[in-house]
Amino acid sequence: MSALVFLIPLSILLAVGALIAFFWAVDHGQFDDLDTPGLLPLTDAPDEPPQEPRQ
Amino acid sequence: MSGRTKTCWHCGEPLPPANAPQAVVAGVAHAVCCAGCRAAAEWIDTLGLADYYRLRSAPAQRPAATTGEQGAILARPEIATQVVRDLGGDRREAVVLVEGIRCSACVWLIERGIGSLRGVVSVEVNAVAQRARFVFDGAQCTLAHIVDALARIGYRAEPLTAAALTDARRRENRAALKRLAVAGIGAMQAMTYASALYFGAIDAQDAPTRDLFRWLAFLTATPVVLYSARPFFTGGWRALAARRLGVDVPVALAIALIYAASLVMALRGGADVYFDSVSMFVFFLLVGRYAEMRARHRAGDLTDALARSTPAFADRVRADGALERIAALELVPGDRVHVAAGARVPADGVLESGHCRVDESALSGESAPIVKARGDALVAGSAVIDGPLAFRVVRVGPDTVVAGIVALATRAQAARPRLARAGERAAALFVGRVLTLAAITAAGWSFVDPSRAFEATLAVLVVSCPCAFALAVPAALTRALGVLARRGVLVVRPDAIEGLAAATHVMFDKTGTLTGIALDRVEPLRDVDCEAALALAASLARGSRHPAADAIAAAAGHASLAPVAAWQSHSGAGVQGQINGRRLRLGSPSFALTDDTGPASLAPPNRAGSPGLEGAAVLADDAGAIAAFHFTERVRPDAQAAVAALAAQGVAIEIASGDARAKVAAIAARLSIAHFIAGARPAAKLARLSALRAEGARVIAVGDGINDAPVLAGADVALALASGTEIAQAASDIVLSTGRLCAIPEALDIARRTLAVLRQNQRWAMGYNLAVVPLGALGFVPPWLAAIGMSASSLVVVLNALRIGRRERHDHVPSDPMSANGRPAAPVALAVIGSPPAQRVVQ
Numbered sequence: 031m032s033a034l035v036f037l038i039p040l041s042i043l044l045a046v047g048a049l050i051a052f053f054w055a056v057d058h059g060q061f062d063d064l065d066t067p068g069l070l071p072l073t074d075a076p077d078e079p080p081q082e083p084r085q
Numbered sequence: 086m087s088g089r090t091k092t093c094w095h096c097g098e099p100l101p102p103a104n105a106p107q108a109v110v111a112g113v114a115h116a117v118c119c120a121g122c123r124a125a126a127e128w129i130d131t132l133g134l135a136d137y138y139r140l141r142s143a144p145a146q147r148p149a150a151t152t153g154e155q156g157a158i159l160a161r162p163e164i165a166t167q168v169v170r171d172l173g174g175d176r177r178e179a180v181v182l183v184e185g186i187r188c189s190a191c192v193w194l195i196e197r198g199i200g201s202l203r204g205v206v207s208v209e210v211n212a213v214a215q216r217a218r219f220v221f222d223g224a225q226c227t228l229a230h231i232v233d234a235l236a237r238i239g240y241r242a243e244p245l246t247a248a249a250l251t252d253a254r255r256r257e258n259r260a261a262l263k264r265l266a267v268a269g270i271g272a273m274q275a276m277t278y279a280s281a282l283y284f285g286a287i288d289a290q291d292a293p294t295r296d297l298f299r300w301l302a303f304l305t306a307t308p309v310v311l312y313s314a315r316p317f318f319t320g321g322w323r324a325l326a327a328r329r330l331g332v333d334v335p336v337a338l339a340i341a342l343i344y345a346a347s348l349v350m351a352l353r354g355g356a357d358v359y360f361d362s363v364s365m366f367v368f369f370l371l372v373g374r375y376a377e378m379r380a381r382h383r384a385g386d387l388t389d390a391l392a393r394s395t396p397a398f399a400d401r402v403r404a405d406g407a408l409e410r411i412a413a414l415e416l417v418p419g420d421r422v423h424v425a426a427g428a429r430v431p432a433d434g435v436l437e438s439g440h441c442r443v444d445e446s447a448l449s450g451e452s453a454p455i456v457k458a459r460g461d462a463l464v465a466g467s468a469v470i471d472g473p474l475a476f477r478v479v480r481v482g483p484d485t486v487v488a489g490i491v492a493l494a495t496r497a498q499a500a501r502p503r504l505a506r507a508g509e510r511a512a513a514l515f516v517g518r519v520l521t522l523a524a525i526t527a528a529g530w531s532f533v534d535p536s537r538a539f540e541a542t543l544a545v546l547v548v549s550c551p552c553a554f555a556l557a558v559p560a561a562l563t564r565a566l567g568v569l570a571r572r573g574v575l576v577v578r579p580d581a582i583e584g585l586a587a588a589t590h591v592m593f594d595k596t597g598t599l600t601g602i603a604l605d606r607v608e609p610l611r612d613v614d615c616e617a618a619l620a621l622a623a624s625l626a627r628g629s630r631h632p633a634a635d636a637i638a639a640a641a642g643h644a645s646l647a648p649v650a651a652w653q654s655h656s657g658a659g660v661q662g663q664i665n666g667r668r669l670r671l672g673s674p675s676f677a678l679t680d681d682t683g684p685a686s687l688a689p690p691n692r693a694g695s696p697g698l699e700g701a702a703v704l705a706d707d708a709g710a711i712a713a714f715h716f717t718e719r720v721r722p723d724a725q726a727a728v729a730a731l732a733a734q735g736v737a738i739e740i741a742s743g744d745a746r747a748k749v750a751a752i753a754a755r756l757s758i759a760h761f762i763a764g765a766r767p768a769a770k771l772a773r774l775s776a777l778r779a780e781g782a783r784v785i786a787v788g789d790g791i792n793d794a795p796v797l798a799g800a801d802v803a804l805a806l807a808s809g810t811e812i813a814q815a816a817s818d819i820v821l822s823t824g825r826l827c828a829i830p831e832a833l834d835i836a837r838r839t840l841a842v843l844r845q846n847q848r849w850a851m852g853y854n855l856a857v858v859p860l861g862a863l864g865f866v867p868p869w870l871a872a873i874g875m876s877a878s879s880l881v882v883v884l885n886a887l888r889i890g891r892r893e894r895h896d897h898v899p900s901d902p903m904s905a906n907g908r909p910a911a912p913v914a915l916a917v918i919g920s921p922p923a924q925r926v927v928q
Contacts, residue, residue, distance in 0.1 A: 038301065041277070045270050045305075052266045056259050 093118035094138075095126045096239065111135045125239050129194065132201055137194045169228050176206065177223040179231070183210070184241040191240070198238050199231055217242075261378055264313040265371045271309035272364035278302040279361035292354065299351045302360035309364045310344045313371060330516040332551040335523075339546035340367060346539060359543070362869040366547060369876025373556075376883045395466050395487055399431035400424070402475060420478045424469050433480040435627070436461045437648060442470040460627050460648060503580050504843070508558030511847075512551050515854070519549045526862045537864050544861035548871035549854050553878045557846035560886035565839035568890030574821055574832045581818035584802040585836035587783045591731055591829070592774065594788040594796070595742035595749060598806055599724045599756065599826070602633060604640035605717035610703070610710040618712035622704045624649055625660050625671045633702050634660070637671075637714055659702070670705050677703040678710060718748070720755060723827045728756045730830035737782075741770040741796075770796045787829065788817075804829065839889050846882045853878045 055061065092099055094108065094115035105116040108126035117123050129137055169179045183195065192210045195217060200208045204225025210217045219231055232242045278298045317337045324331030340363060347358040399413045402421040413431040416422065421437065424430055430443070442454040445467040454470050457463065463476050465485040523545045530538035566576050576582060593599050607615040623641030626634035627649075652662035659672010670677040702714045731738055740761035742749045749763035762773055774796065777784050786800030797803035797817050805817035806824050821828050857874055860866050866874070 041274065042301075042304075045274055049266060049270055053263055056262050056266075061262050062255055062258065 093122055095122040110138065122239075125237055128237050129198065132198055134194060134197050141191070141194075169223075171223075175222050175224045176220060177228075178218065178220050179228050180218045181232075181242040183217045183235065184243065194238060195235070195240060199234055202226060202230060202234055205231070257378065261371070261375050264316070265368070265375055268309050268313035268364065268368040268371050271305045271313070272361070272368040274305040275302045275309075275361040275364040278305070296351070296354065299358050299360070302358065303348065303351060306344065306347075306360035306364045309367050310340060314340050314367045316374070317367075317370070330513045330520070332512055332516060332555040335516055335519050335546050335549070335551060336370065338520075339543065342546070343543055346543075357540075359869075362547075362867075362872055365869060366872035366876070369872060370879075373876055373879040373883060376880065395485070396429045396431050414482065416478050416481045418478050418481060421475055422478055423473055423475050425473045426469055426471055428469055430463050430465055430467050430469065430476070432465050432478045432482075433485045434463050434476040434478045436463055436474060436476050438473075438475040441474045444468040444470055460624055462627065504583060505558050505562060505579075508555065508847075512555040515549075515554050516551045519545065519551060519858070522549075522858065522862060529862075530864065540867070541862060541864040544864070544866040544871045545858060548857045548861040548866050548874050553846070553850035553853060553882045556879055556882045556886075557850050558843055560883050561839050561843040561846060561889065564886045564889045565835055569832055569835055571890075572828050572831055572835075573825060574819060574828050576819050578818040581802050582836045582839055584783060584818070585785065585833055586840040588736060588785045588802060588833065590737045590739065590777055590782045590784045592739045592741050592770075592777075592784055592786045592800065593758075594786075595740055595744055595752060596718070598787055598789060599728075599740065600718050600720050600752060602636050602716045603719045604636045605715045608701075608713040608715060610712055613711055615712065618704060619714075621647070621664060621669060622671050622702075622712070622714060624664055625652070625662050625669055625704075633714075633716060634671075636716055637702065668707050669711075672702060674701070674703045674713075677705040718752075720752060721826055723825060724756055727826035727829055728758060730827065731833070732757075734830055734833055736785075736833070739773075741765050741773055767795050771799045774799045785829075835890055842885055842889055846885055849881060849885070850878070 093105075094110075095117050100116055100118050105118065106123045107114040108117045108123040108130075109115075110126050110130040115126070117126060129135060169177045171177060195210045196208045199205055199217075199219065202221075204222040206220040206222060208217065208219055219228075221228075221231065235242045278301045282295060282298055314337075317333050317340060320331060320333030321337030324334055343359045343363040343366070347360050347363065350358050396413055398410055399416055400408045400423040401411050401416065402423050403409055408423055416432050422431060422434070436457050436459055438459065440456060440458055442456055443463065444454050445464060462479075464487065465480075466487045523542050526545050527538050527542040530541050562579060562582065565582055566579065569576055596602075607619055609615055609618060619637070619641050623638050624647045626637040626641075647664045649662040649664055652660065654660045658676035659670060661668070661670040661672075663669070701716070704711045704714070728738055737760070738758050740749060740753050740758055742761070742763055743765055744763060746763040749761050753759075753761040762769065765773070774784055774786065778801070783801045785802045785804055786797050787804045787806070788797050789806055797805065802819065803817035804819045804821065806821045806826075819832070853874075857866065857871075861871060
């Protein structure tokens with residue numbers, strides 16, 4: 031039983047942590063487009079513009 | 086001022102320290118913060134709308150100093166022309182984004198306030214989407230008046246831009262995800278604590294430990310109820326405030342009851358708490374809502390992708406060759422615009438620089454880049470792959486292909502198909518019955534066994550699923566419209582789906598529908614090279630939409646085309662223009678061979694053996710005729726397949742044509758169509774239509790939507806083949822934007838499946854509720870099981886709707902060779918399009 035004293039707050043902390051992480055991800059547009067990123071690897075890379083010679 | 090902070094009566098901002106202006110509303114003076122607020126408040130009062138202050142639930146937005154400027158932007162004529170659409174006659178329509186709508190009182194205020202302006206015909210405000218649609222009489226009122234009046238009551242109007250639309254959608258999606266996450270994690274936690282009690286891991290007799298777990302469940306259920314479930318409360322409240330019974334009413338009632346009762350039980354140390362049930366209930370409901378929202382967005386996404394594809398800025402080439410960056414809204418036809426590689430074309434126009442490749446996938450669904458040559462049409466929204474390019478603007482703002490489609494879609498959001506209205510009525514009726522039944526259950530159990538009254542009442546409220554009822558129709562319709570749009574079938578009037586499914590006859594127009602014209606041969610009338618003559622003619626023809634011009638342009642392919650100066654189109658006759666300083670005319674012989682100085686002065690050399698020029702197009706310059714272009718009628722490549730597929734679906738097919746009997750008979754024989762009428766004028770076609778309908782047939786009429794509008798109007802379902810700018814103008818219920826005839830049997834199939842799914846959904850909702858509600862009322866269903874049952878039943882409805890158009894998905898839509906000539910290809914991608922018949926634009 032005494033383990034509960036430790037485990038229950040831990041579970042709540044974990045849940046809150048997960049929610050914070052999820053909110054952060056949502057706010058940073060990680061879930062705005064769920065379709066395109068999956069197709070990105072299939073498209074050809076655009077022609078890269080000629081780069082300036084490095085100094 | 087004393088210690089109490091006084092705030093403005095209108096906007097709620099702090100009052101100035103001294104000499105606050107007074108606004109007299111309904112005979113009572115109120116302190117306001119500024120002259121703007123006073124003007125707003127008093128104007129609202131003079132309109133007799135002082136009730137607003139009683140009804141509102143949030144203070145108004147302060148009519149800030151910026152309103153003048155904001156109003157000015159929309160009031161500028163060049164911007165106004167971008168926003169205002171002509172509905173024919175003097176009627177104009179404008180859809181704008183209104184910022185500052187906070188509550189339903191705002192909606193009421195705007196609808197009454199603007200509706201009272203002279204010349205305003207109708208006002209529709211959508212508080213959720215923050216947009217308002219105004220229809221007004223252009224002779225009595227302008228958009229500037231409306232924007233001004235809006236500013237006076239404290240709302241800012243802005244052009245409805247794609248960015249604004251996307252923002253709203255993104256906000257909704259993000260908020261829904263967060264609510265879902267909170268509900269999901271909360272429900273899991275609450276279940277953990279509850280199952281410890283349920284399964285006896287904790288000795289339920291041990292009151293302190295039991296209470297600890299109850300309070301832990303309370304802790305996790307509270308954010309779920311107060312945060313995640315808020316849409317249900319606001320939705321329920323909004324419905325009640327409007328004196329309707331929405332589906333949110335019993336849901337909100339159930340959530341509030343379970344939560345409050347559990348809290349009371351926990352405080353009193355009662356027998357059962359339902360914090361876990363309420364969290365799960367909210368979570369499952371949100372899952373259903375999220376699925377529905379995704380489906381709705383997905384349908385809208387396609388349209389928005391179109392709207393988004395037009396850039397906000399354009400680089401105009403000044404007379405001295407320098408570039409200036411202006412808002413794309415400020416472009417006018419005739420401007421020369423520079424577009425860099427990778428950028429998007431800001432307006433419809435004609436390419437003036439050399440070859441380049443553009444990507445029109447947003448419009449046509451054709452993902453392969455299209456090579457454009459000088460003189461080719463460019464459509465707003467297409468992406469330039471290798472550039473830069475320079476082009477001359479031909480159409481801007483609401484005249485562009487993209488805008489026409491987007492406008493249709495925007496207007497559509499106000500349209501409610503008959504089926505959906507019936508579904509809503511059924512749902513409202515059902516909610517009323519559920520509430521009554523819940524009350525009866527509560528009363529009944531309190532006589533029999535008061536200890537079970539609460540549980541049974543909850544079970545009735547929760548297990549009954551008005552959501553399944555409310556979703557049954559819109560889920561299926563939304564899905565069907567989206568699927569059809571992806572096939573290039575734009576449903577302008579959602580009611581047409583019902584008509585399509587019930588159709589027994591299809592009546593085709595012949596020319597331009599089953600057949601198209603193609604260039605047969607070029608006959609030189611002078612000593613010229615056929616290729617050169619064709620190239621010249623094609624250069625002229627590019628700008629015209631006439632089928633003959635299309636045929637010439639298609640035949641020329643991408644031969645090097647010369648730029649045309651002083652291009653003019655003479656309706657029904659031909660086109661003229663200058664190439665390299667040489668005046669050229671292309672059109673009917675009488676037009677092309679008529680000099681401005683007098684008729685028929687340039688008659689062609691009458692060569693022996695040459696057939697007459699009837700039906701041919703003639704190219705001529707000042708020296709006389711150059712070449713004649715003879716056309717031939719061809720059956721569209723997919724007509725045979727489409728007709729066969731329709732016949733296989735059990736639909737009778739007829740041709741009604743104005744052409745000569747022999748020609749029509751030949752085409753009918755080729756397509757194995759038994760019934761046809763030839764030489765028919767529109768009146769005769771209409772008579773045939775009404776004869777068919779009198780016999781009980783439901784007829785789909787297929788035409789081009791422009792020339793045969795009266796005939797189409799007489800049919801049960803009018804289906805038009807149109808492309809480009811004509812899409813928005815076609816007077817029909819359904820537009821086939823790809824020109825693929827095979828889309829007709831496909832659409833028929835989808836419509837039939839849609840109705841089938843819709844009926845399944847309704848039967849399921851009815852059957853489910855009939856089965857479980859009595860069980861709940863008799864107390865056999867524990868609340869947690871009820872929560873699962875209800876959510877599962879609405880998920881079944883949404884998932885069932887997603888079956889529409891699933892099996893026969895064709896990934897590639899072959900393009901019709903007759904329109905594959907570099908002209909704006911018709912959009913394939915489009916979503917919920919609909920417009921009430923009264924607002925159809927006929928031109």
